Amino acid sequence: MISIINENIQKSSSTNLTSNDPKDVCTIEDILELLRQLFYLSNTYVQNNPHPYHADENLSLENYFYSKKLNNKLLQQIQDSIIIASSSLPIWTEWLTHSYTFLYPFETRQLYFRTTSFGTSRSIVWLQERRDELIRAARTGGLLRPLGGSTTAATTTLSSFRAASNSNENSSSTSNVFVPEFRLGRLKIDRATPIDREHILRDAMNLFHYHAQSKAKLEIQFLNEEGTGDGPTLEFYALIATDLQKHSLGIWWHHDDHEHNQTIYVRKLEGLFPVPYSQNDERLDTVCNYFSLMGIYFAKCLLDKYLIDMPLSIAFLKLLCMKSKYNNDSNI
Known part of the structure; x- marks a missing residue:
């Protein structure tokens, strides 16, 4: 990277700065690309040389690039x-x-x-x-x-x-603000058919397959239960996150000593990462269906602002965000 930048600098320095050639004019895109390279180099330097910055832990080079x-x-x-x-x-x-x-x-x-x-x-x-x-x-x-x-x-x-x-003549102080009430429309709410607690993932697949394209807010009611609204809906999302971490699904990489511990859920300090399968594996279609469910599930959580407990690994998050494996962005 450094050699490429040095080569570009040498080429640019050899050109005539007073040239009228439009190709020699620096554009906004050129400046932004230069800033991008400087940002990358600064982050790489800090990641590879953290010791000089121990004295000031609050130092963040990112602040220098904010406009x-x-x-x-x-x-x-x-x-x-x-x-x-x-x-x-x-x-x-x-x-x-x-x-x-x-x-x-x-x-x-x-x-x-x-x-x-x-x-x-x-x-x-x-x-x-x-x-x-x-x-x-x-x-x-x-x-x-x-x-x-x-x-x-x-x-x-x-x-x-x-x-x-x-x-406003109807207001005597700032504590009595007169603002006309208006509503351009309310958020549509879809109430799903009752969900069976014993078959959360099965019912979630059927529900999300139908509801994936809808922008309406989803409300859940469990089978043979009276409650509805935010409470059961939050519990529904939490139960999906829990069931997706089960060993029996075969979608997460785990340690070889799982058979000795007989644990129900995958627990890894590094977080969850998909287990690799060959293209001819008979379980591949089932595994892909689980990840398809997971994608719709994450999207619904973002849409309705629900927080879930899904300890994905940093490596998997980078793949989902299409980030480089060498990118240590703390905002991922």
């Missing part, structure tokens, strides 16, 4: 309800957040993902939830949770609400 102006500009775009609801974000937002992630803090990228990745209906619901938070903060005089870790945009928006409140 405050781009971060604030992206947050302004995300806050515009019309842009979000109409899916009219500028092309550069997706280009930069996906191709040059080092320009933005993790919180901002996570917020962009949550705002834009689940369809218009989910975006509208998110905007309404955000608006409700802002109204409560204005009425109580409390602090608004910042967008993407930045307090600037949140403070500006909150101030505008309070200014509108003071100018």
